[in-house]
Amino acid sequence: MSSRWLTLIPPDEARRILAETPPVGAERVPLAAATGRVLAHPFMAPDDLPAERRAVMDGYAVRAADVHTASELSLVVLNVVGGVPMGDVFHGRMAAGEAVAIATGGFLPADADAVVMVEHTEALGGSGDGSGGGARIEVSRAVAAGGNVVQPGEDLARGETVLPAGRRLRPADLALLATFGAVEIDVFRRPRVAVLSTGNELCAPEAIPRPGQVRDANQVALAAQVAACGCQVTAAGIVRDDAEALRAKVTSLLPGHDAVILSGGSSIGTKDLSAEALGDLPPPGILFHGIDIRPGKPTLFARAGGKPVLGMPGFPTSSLVVFDAFIRPLLWRLSGEGARDPWPARRAARLGAAHRSVVGREDYLRVALEERDGALWADPLRGGSATLSNVVRADGLVCVPAAVDHLDAGAAVEVLLYT
Amino acid sequence: MSSRWLTLIPPDEARRILAETPPVGAERVPLAAATGRVLAHPFMAPDDLPAERRAVMDGYAVRAADVHTASELSLVVLNVVGGVPMGDVFHGRMAAGEAVAIATGGFLPADADAVVMVEHTEALGGSGDGSGGGARIEVSRAVAAGGNVVQPGEDLARGETVLPAGRRLRPADLALLATFGAVEIDVFRRPRVAVLSTGNELCAPEAIPRPGQVRDANQVALAAQVAACGCQVTAAGIVRDDAEALRAKVTSLLPGHDAVILSGGSSIGTKDLSAEALGDLPPPGILFHGIDIRPGKPTLFARAGGKPVLGMPGFPTSSLVVFDAFIRPLLWRLSGEGARDPWPARRAARLGAAHRSVVGREDYLRVALEERDGALWADPLRGGSATLSNVVRADGLVCVPAAVDHLDAGAAVEVLLYT
Numbered sequence: 011m012s013s014r015w016l017t018l019i020p021p022d023e024a025r026r027i028l029a030e031t032p033p034v035g036a037e038r039v040p041l042a043a044a045t046g047r048v049l050a051h052p053f054m055a056p057d058d059l060p061a062e063r064r065a066v067m068d069g070y071a072v073r074a075a076d077v078h079t080a081s082e083l084s085l086v087v088l089n090v091v092g093g094v095p096m097g098d099v100f101h102g103r104m105a106a107g108e109a110v111a112i113a114t115g116g117f118l119p120a121d122a123d124a125v126v127m128v129e130h131t132e133a134l135g136g137s138g139d140g141s142g143g144g145a146r147i148e149v150s151r152a153v154a155a156g157g158n159v160v161q162p163g164e165d166l167a168r169g170e171t172v173l174p175a176g177r178r179l180r181p182a183d184l185a186l187l188a189t190f191g192a193v194e195i196d197v198f199r200r201p202r203v204a205v206l207s208t209g210n211e212l213c214a215p216e217a218i219p220r221p222g223q224v225r226d227a228n229q230v231a232l233a234a235q236v237a238a239c240g241c242q243v244t245a246a247g248i249v250r251d252d253a254e255a256l257r258a259k260v261t262s263l264l265p266g267h268d269a270v271i272l273s274g275g276s277s278i279g280t281k282d283l284s285a286e287a288l289g290d291l292p293p294p295g296i297l298f299h300g301i302d303i304r305p306g307k308p309t310l311f312a313r314a315g316g317k318p319v320l321g322m323p324g325f326p327t328s329s330l331v332v333f334d335a336f337i338r339p340l341l342w343r344l345s346g347e348g349a350r351d352p353w354p355a356r357r358a359a360r361l362g363a364a365h366r367s368v369v370g371r372e373d374y375l376r377v378a379l380e381e382r383d384g385a386l387w388a389d390p391l392r393g394g395s396a397t398l399s400n401v402v403r404a405d406g407l408v409c410v411p412a413a414v415d416h417l418d419a420g421a422a423v424e425v426l427l428y429t
Numbered sequence: 430m431s432s433r434w435l436t437l438i439p440p441d442e443a444r445r446i447l448a449e450t451p452p453v454g455a456e457r458v459p460l461a462a463a464t465g466r467v468l469a470h471p472f473m474a475p476d477d478l479p480a481e482r483r484a485v486m487d488g489y490a491v492r493a494a495d496v497h498t499a500s501e502l503s504l505v506v507l508n509v510v511g512g513v514p515m516g517d518v519f520h521g522r523m524a525a526g527e528a529v530a531i532a533t534g535g536f537l538p539a540d541a542d543a544v545v546m547v548e549h550t551e552a553l554g555g556s557g558d559g560s561g562g563g564a565r566i567e568v569s570r571a572v573a574a575g576g577n578v579v580q581p582g583e584d585l586a587r588g589e590t591v592l593p594a595g596r597r598l599r600p601a602d603l604a605l606l607a608t609f610g611a612v613e614i615d616v617f618r619r620p621r622v623a624v625l626s627t628g629n630e631l632c633a634p635e636a637i638p639r640p641g642q643v644r645d646a647n648q649v650a651l652a653a654q655v656a657a658c659g660c661q662v663t664a665a666g667i668v669r670d671d672a673e674a675l676r677a678k679v680t681s682l683l684p685g686h687d688a689v690i691l692s693g694g695s696s697i698g699t700k701d702l703s704a705e706a707l708g709d710l711p712p713p714g715i716l717f718h719g720i721d722i723r724p725g726k727p728t729l730f731a732r733a734g735g736k737p738v739l740g741m742p743g744f745p746t747s748s749l750v751v752f753d754a755f756i757r758p759l760l761w762r763l764s765g766e767g768a769r770d771p772w773p774a775r776r777a778a779r780l781g782a783a784h785r786s787v788v789g790r791e792d793y794l795r796v797a798l799e800e801r802d803g804a805l806w807a808d809p810l811r812g813g814s815a816t817l818s819n820v821v822r823a824d825g826l827v828c829v830p831a832a833v834d835h836l837d838a839g840a841a842v843e844v845l846l847y848t
Contacts, residue, residue, distance in 0.1 A: 041634060042664065045653035059817065060643075066815040080840060096670060097629035098641040115630055115743065117641050165816045172821060180847060181657070181752075182820045185745045186652035188634040189643070189817065210516035211534055215460060215607040222517040222536050224479075224608070231604035234464035245461065314547070324534065325615070326604045333600075354848040355774035396485040397584045398478065398608065400592060401601045428599060429773040 016300030016308055021336075021372040021412060024301045027311065028336060031318055033346035034199045034268050039186055044179050047197035048346040053173040056190050058163035063118040069159040070109040070131060070147060071100075071122035074155040075104055080130075085148040087134070094119065109147060118159055125158035126151070176348035178240075186277045198346030201268040205232045206246035208256055208283065209274045209324065214248065227398070228273040235333045236271070239341040256287035262289075262316055268344060271337070273311075274324035284321040288312045291319060302412065303372045305395035306332035318344065325395040331374045331407065355427040357406070360391030364419045365410060372412045375406035377425060388425050404428065433726040435727055440755075440791040440831060443720045446730065447755060450737055452765035453618045453687050460606055463598050465659055466616035467765040475609050475668030477582035482537040486577040489528040489550060489566060490519075490541035493574040499549075504567040506553070513538065528566060537578055544577035545570070595767035597659075620687040624651045625665035627675055627703065628693045628743065633667065645691040646745045646817070648796030654752045655690070657761040675706035683733055687763060690756070691729075693743035703740040707731045710738060721831065722791045724814035725751035738765065744814040750793045750826065774846040776825070781808030783838045784829060791831045795823035796844060808845050823847065 036050035065071065072088060080086040094100045100110050104121035112118070112125060130151040135144070153392035166172060173183055179197070187195060212226040213219050226248055233243045244267065249259050253349060256272075263270050272284055285299055291314035299321075305328035310321030322329045339352050359379060360384045367373045377388035388408055391400035406427040410417060417423065438446075447836035455469035457780035479566060484490065491507060499505040512530035513519045519529050523540040531544060532539070549570035554563070585591060590603055598616070606614060632638050632644040645667055652662045663686065667679050675691075682689050691703055704718055710733035718729045718740075729740030739756060741748045760770050786792045796807040807827055825846040829836060836842065 042649055042652065045656065062640075064815075066813070082612070095629070095641070097631075098639075115628075160815045165705040165812060166818045172818060180821075181650040181653040182745075182749050182817070182823075184653050185646040185749065186817055186821050188649045188746070189646040191634055191637070191644055193635045209534075210514070212516075215610055216612045220517075221481075222514070224534070225610055227604040227608040230461055230607045231600040233461065234603050237464065275588070326601075326608070330601050330604065351452070354846050356776075393584060396579045397481075398601070398605055399585045399591060402599075402605050404601075427773050 017298075017305065018300040018302040019298045020370065021301055021303050024298060024311070024336060025339070027297050028340040029343060031340055031343040032316070034201050034344060036196050036346075037199050038196050041184060041193045041195060044187070044195045044197060045181060045184055047179055047195070047200075048240075049173055049175055049177045049179060050196040050198050050346065051094060052171050052175050053187065053192070055166040055168055055170045055172055056192075057188060058168050059166040060160055060164070061162060063162060065094075065112045065114055065116045065118060065125045065158060066160050066162050067125055067127045068113050069126045069158065070126040070149075071104070071116075071119050072109045072124055072126050072149070072153065073104075073106060073122060074124040074153055074157065076107055077126060077149045078152050080149040080152045082150050085150055088147055088149060090145040090147055092099050093408055095311040100284075104384045123155045123159070124153045126153050127158060142403045159161055159164055174348070175347055178347055178350075201341065201344045202242045202243045202244065202266065203236045203269045203271060204244040204246045204263040204267045205236060205271045205273065205343070206259060206263070207248045207273040208251060209248070210251045212274070227275075228322070228324070228329050231315075231326065231425045232271055232273055232322065232333065235330070235338070236341065239338055240345055241341055251283055253286040256283055257290060260287065260291070260319065261315075264319075266423045267317070269318040269320070269341070270314075271320045272323060273322045273329060284310055288314075288319055288321065291315075301332075301336070302370050303332070303335070303374065304367075305374065306335075309336065316360045320350050323395070326398045327376070328395040330401050331376075334407070335374060337408075353426040355406075357386065359386040359388040359423055359425050361408065361417050361419060361421045361423045362370055362387045365390065365417045367410050367415050367417075369415045370412050373410040375405060375408040375410065377408050378403060379405040379425060436717075437719040437721040437726065438717045439789065440722050443717060443728075443730070443755060444758070446716050448762060449761040450759055450762040451735070453763060455615050455765075456618050457613050457615050460612045460614055463606070463614045463616060464603055466598055466619075467659075468592055468596045468615070469615040469617050469765065470600060471594050472589055472606065472611070474585040474587055474589045475589050475611075478585040478608060479579055479583070482581060482582060483579050484513075484531045484533055484535045484537060484544045484577060485579050485789070486544055486546045487532050487570075488530075488545045488547040488577065490523070490531045490535075490538050491528045491543055491545050491568070491572065492523075492525060492541060493572055493576065495526055495538060496545060496568045497571050499568040499571045501569050505570055507566055507568060509564040509566055512656060515538055522642065542574045542578070543572045545572050546577060548722050556621055583701050593767070595765055597766055597769075605809040620654045620660045620760065620763045621663065621685065622660045622688045622690060622760070623663040623665045623682040623686045624655060624690045624692065625678060625682070626667045626692040627670060627731055628667070629670045631667050645692075647741070647743070647748045650745065650749060651690060651692055651741065651752065654749070655760065658757055659764055660760055670702055672702045672705040674704055676709060679706065679710070679733075679738060683736055683738075686736070688737040688739070688760070690739045690741060692741045692748060703729055705739065707733075707738055710734075712838050719788055720751075720755070722751070722754070722793065723786075725754075727788070728755065742814070745817045746820045747814040748794070750795075753826070754793060754828075772845040774792050774825075774848045776805065776844045776846055778805040778807035778842055778844050780827065780838060780840045780842045781806045784809065784836045786829050786834050786836075788834045789831050792829040794827040794829065795819040796825060796827050797822060798824040798844060807842055
């Protein structure tokens, strides 16, 4: 029966093949809907930021030369000739010895070159409300030209590239785009991904299983994982173990989707039909069937006319781990994202129990973190890939690289955190 | 003018006050809509998982006693009397010397106690398709009782608490809930949060600013940050600098929302109206106005009849950083989540330039990461809180704790990563 075995490829080779996925096309969306979307073109500052000189403190716009001798022991008195209204500019002139009240963000009057902070002034008379109106102020500290003022282009100069293509937009990016009035943005479409399950033993989660049946746990989890990548998900139901039915279903889903993910049916066994069903898809077809990893060995990857078609392992734990380790990066590529750390949240820990692997195989241990004896321990959770509770209870994964055949208890490891 | 200054409270005190936020109420949602939602009650396994003995390998169900002498040199021959159909059980009996074909996930026949892996067998005759049908097999390896079988309750025992209340549901959790047929889940409501901006200088992002005006950058960013916390956002527009108008707007938003966030207007200056407008809200009213942090000092926090009302600093960078450091954890609490690491993604680095702070103040430096000379460096980005590009270009933040008054260039720091 050895001919029926999977041909395992090294995990790095699988990653290389999966990374060759080109992105979907672009579309234009309103700014308010752009968070988490991936920028299709670089964004260059269309203007200087700020465009005008603006106060960065509440106080008084002055000529720095007028107050260069000011100190607590040598107060300088200035006449307040008005105020900069927020949302407008100061329309008057400001002569030597004069000041204009200004609030943070206010546009600097043309004749001023600095702002004295309000707490370095004392009002001497007039309305005393800081709005000007015949008041005088004592200034108790000098300020240099440009002091407490942001200059045009100091934040960003016109033409600077601020956001590269392929960037997933963060809230700060939206602030920047809003500042420049970029209220419509070209982003990559959200990939449309269909998820379906195969297996005669499966019933829907809402059904009461008959003897021999189990509820389909993978599809709802896969749909959640796909959605968390920013894709649009079609939950395409359960297909019976029939190669022709499966091929027909996948063929019907491909035109309306950018990728199709099959759950189950990718192991080699009497019920293995994915490989058979996917063997006839448009070229290039099946690119690998089997990755040298644990859990998740029987993962299948095909391209049908350029669209990824994935066969996920049937055990829920295997499916969950393979998705995080291999499929999420693929969907990021499909979404137009540039290179990105697949595991930004990591924590250094010591392995709580020895682990045996084999050279060439990459293992993903489900671990729980616990502080003990002044150290952080990553304790492997009991149970193999047929056990669902271990991935539910895990704080993260420890990846045992292909070159490593064992880790001692207490070994220094990096935990890839679930966040 | 010292009386007009903010009363700064220590950042730990602000965190303590913000953490006292009680959660919103619960609602029932379909399982497929529960990802990212927060569980309202603990979930206990309603049954053993698995409920029945199941095969974890493709092969043959056997009596272990029949094959305990099997080896490559001493093959044991068994009669295959049938197969376990996927989605059904084996309805026959299996006597000594007999085997039943079984696939991964199949329910073990009542008379079997182990599974021999298919690759430790050789078919001798009959249909040869593994379905039984008068075939015989040679078994070349012994298997212990229970071998390649998962026992009832081995994954989870009935009554075990698997998911605590306050847990934000992950895809793996959905798989577990689906397995048990929990197709409707009680989760906390998604908090409804209104975001509005104050400031006469502000115009909408789609408008052409008149002289003295700038586009409102904060609201779209705050809305994105709030949405990323799992809340429902109302973008409530721009209110002019008028305490009465602001009070009226907040008062009109409170009945339909669980929290209100004001952008701008929280600094002490001629335009400061938030404190005045919020001073008359239902008790307890303003709990603090000013945190000893940089950026973000003039942050204001009130409770109006138990609902959080926040005054965010007006500079976009300050607003973005304060949200991540202080407001996101508050919204998690409001969402029903238990204690959670606010910065799961961290990276150890060396600080690229010296930084001066003052004891008592907590600083958040915007830093870019770069590998140099075999080390990872966190380079502070130029520009203060009036600079937006630094937070856009940052890979993350370095928090300089209140007890630290300076960091040397090259100091070991932990970068709180944007992900």
